[in-house]
Amino acid sequence: MNQLTQTLNLFALTNIPGMRVLRMPLTPDVQAGISELFRAQEHEFMQGIEEEIKFDGMYRPEESEILYINNFDDVDGIKSAILRPQTCQEFSLKSGALESIKAVFSGYIKNGVIRVLLQGFDRRRIINASGFSLVYSENSFARFDGGGLTLDNKLTAIIEDDNLKFASYHYLRQMFDMSAYCKEASDQDLKVFIQNQALQFADAQVFMDVADSWVRRKVVLIQQSGILDHCAASKIAATAKFCDLHLQLSGVAGQEKIVIPADRQEVKQILRFLDEDYFQSPQSTMKYMAKSRRVMDRY
Numbered sequence: 595m596n597q598l599t600q601t602l603n604l605f606a607l608t609n610i611p612g613m614r615v616l617r618m619p620l621t622p623d624v625q626a627g628i629s630e631l632f633r634a635q636e637h638e639f640m641q642g643i644e645e646e647i648k649f650d651g652m653y654r655p656e657e658s659e660i661l662y663i664n665n666f667d668d669v670d671g672i673k674s675a676i677l678r679p680q681t682c683q684e685f686s687l688k689s690g691a692l693e694s695i696k697a698v699f700s701g702y703i704k705n706g707v708i709r710v711l712l713q714g715f716d717r718r719r720i721i722n723a724s725g726f727s728l729v730y731s732e733n734s735f736a737r738f739d740g741g742g743l744t745l746d747n748k749l750t751a752i753i754e755d756d757n758l759k760f761a762s763y764h765y766l767r768q769m770f771d772m773s774a775y776c777k778e779a780s781d782q783d784l785k786v787f788i789q790n791q792a793l794q795f796a797d798a799q800v801f802m803d804v805a806d807s808w809v810r811r812k813v814v815l816i817q818q819s820g821i822l823d824h825c826a827a828s829k830i831a832a833t834a835k836f837c838d839l840h841l842q843l844s845g846v847a848g849q850e851k852i853v854i855p856a857d858r859q860e861v862k863q864i865l866r867f868l869d870e871d872y873f874q875s876p877q878s879t880m881k882y883m884a885k886s887r888r889v890m891d892r893y
Contacts, residue, residue, distance in 0.1 A: 600702045602629040603679045607670060607697040607712075607769060614670040617682040618698070631745065632700040632711045639711075639749045639759075646759065651777030651814050655761060663775055666758035670770075673708045673753065676701040687741050692720045697769040698745065701753075710753035713746040714765050764819040778810035779817075787813050792822040794844050794851040804858040812865040821868055827852045830868070839867055 602625070604618040620628060644658040655661055668674075675682050685691065701710040721727050723741035730736075750769065751760040760766045779787065784805055788798045795801055805813075816822065821830070827850040831841040841864065842853040854861060 600629070601625055602632055602700040602702060603676075604628050605672075605675050605679075605682065605699050606685050606695045606715075607672065607699060608691075608694040609696055610694050613683060615672060615675045615682055616685040617675070617679055618685045628700060632749075635713075635747075635749045636709075636711050636752065639752060649763070649775065651763070651775070651818065654818060654820055660759055660761055661763065662760075663758045665756050666753065667774070668753070668756075672699060672710055672712075673701075676703065676708050676710055692722075692741060692743060693717065695743070697750070698743075707755050708753075711749055712751045712753070712769065713748070714750040714769060715743075715746075716768070719744045719746070764815075767815075773811075776811050777814050778807055779805075779813040780810075783817075784810070784813060787817065790822050792827050792851060793854055795854045797856040800856045801854060801861065804861060809862065809865060812862075812869050816865065816868045819869070826850070834867055837867060839863060841867075 604620060604625075606616045606618055608614060608616060610616075640660075642658055643660050646660050646662050647653060647655060649661040649663045653661070695715045697712050697715050699710055699712040701708060703709070721738065721740075721742040721744065723739065727738040728735040729738045750762070750765050751758060753759075763772070766772065781802065784802055787793075788795055788801065827841075827843055828847075830852065831843055831850075834841045842855075843850040844853050845851050852864070854864060
């Protein structure tokens, strides 16, 4: 069957042990709409891409580039769901079920190769039955009493055979455990990080000395996210207050820098915060942090 005529299923990738992949029950008309939506987003995902670059944990792609990982380990059985959808357990809207979703995906088989189309998912996309939701229909708003979800307007990643393609590692690792693919910063990488114009180190040599594997991985992830390049230090410090974390700033207004102290425990708290789940507008201006008000772990 031509992939353009295949009717696609919809699945949820969850954090529920033993039920990582669940099939979403759909009415025929919704399934047709899902098929059209994901095919269109697949086309848009690769549109304008001129070069595919192997992921190394450090490089941030341009708009005309996309990253890839060969031999991606599908530990969750995502491709099996596309191949045998009826063997997947159905999603049930019970307490906490929507909150467990990390991604939604669809896909098809072409010339014997499984192609998976993945969208990231977060709590902003949940329609909570306990809330007061409105839908516009027939020239007026009506209350929607059930629970549900909304889908994104773009794909986060595509899996084709054992090849994973994506544009943002920051969003990809919210769906998958990517620790096996994460590079640790070298001494030279740390020196580049120390020179970042958004940071001021109380003692750069002490930072180098306390940089264990955890610190080195965080540095790579922070550099990959681009948070220090896209968000002003003053805005980052203001958001940190919601996590009960005080970031000291230096410099004049408009040119502030985040002070990185010499204390190893404080360094790790700051690095963890900088690697948190930020939501950004298309202009890369910070709106809010998904895990705000969570108590920061101690090290």
